[in-house]
């Protein structure tokens with residue numbers, strides 16, 4: 001990623017995001033901030049980047065970097081979600097009992113994930129971290145900023161107090177570095193509702209963001225509705241199900257209602273949100289964002305993602321890669337290309353916004369990142385363009401790989 005402090009760059013296409021693409025464009029940088037965005041003029045002294053697209057650095061609103069050493073996703077494409085959860089738990093338990101130092105394993109994976117994110121032109125990440133997360137990797141990371149959401153996992157009533165204590169400690173240790181701190185009550189099937197309510201209250205009091213997986217699979221909806229189905233069976237096998245912790249007959253809407261008490265919320269996935277739930281989120285779009293993880297969604301038999309319906313309702317949608325446990329890599333540009341292929345009715349400028357401006361807004365970073373605008377950080381993404389001298393978006397989304 002380009003991060004020179006003072007320079008003038010020229011590229012075949014600039015994509016400012018908040019206005020139309022500029023052919024043969026120039027962007028000026030002074031002291032690490034963008035100073036100008038315009039068309040090339042004869043006589044301009046520039047660093048010519050050539051036949052490429054210059055964009056604001058991509059924003060990955062949802063990742064779990066602890067899985068970044070995986071060469072390929074866990075399980076097989078098309079597998080039931082509940083079976084994949086079993087694979088994830090087995091992977092984590094395998095690491096924990098492998099005899100190696102677990103904290104060291106998580107550190108190596110996180111370092112690899114940050115490196116890969118930088119290599120794929122990512123300027124910010126919404127990272128879900130577990131107990132062994134290496135804080136210094138984030139606090140000393142110069143190229144990438146974002147939020148580290150501490151994952152909270154536990155359905156049993158006796159887990160509420162210790163998990164809430166760790167949440168308070170995580171938030172209190174915020175060092176105002178390039179990474180803020182947030183909390184991630186994992187999902188309705190892994191978090192006691194009483195813990196969720198307390199965490200939402202803490203989020204409001206301390207003004208910190210939350211991220212929660214919600215409406216991800218039909219198995220989750222069945223679990224909430226009737227406390228049975230494949231996810232309940234899988235959680236029982238794993239010793240992670242506590243009947244009675246989750247009241248019968250809940251819907252994602254009940255969780256959205258609880259989450260609406262929080263300061264800022266990322267609703268991760270939302271694959272099976274219904275109209276009423278989208279309306280609920282859209283009515284709070286300054287505080288609630290749905291994070292679509294395109295290739296992870298497509299890894300499971302979830303059907304078509306309701307992106308057009310979300311747009312129609314006015315939901316703010318961000319984009320994330322999720323992890324290498326369900327995705328081949330951590331490239332946001334690849335996610336956007338997937339959206340362009342699978343949602344041809346969505347305008348390409350809207351697709352580009354998802355992985356830049358909308359995701360920056362979702363992470364509270366829109367004043368610094370997300371568009372090529374004077375005053376914002378000079379954190380740029382470079383991307384190859386396809387050969388055809390056609391529509392710039394087609395050229396961007398049909399290109400392959402990174403620079």
Ligand SMILES: [Zn+2]
Nearest residue numbers: 064213268322
């Ligand atoms: Zn996730």
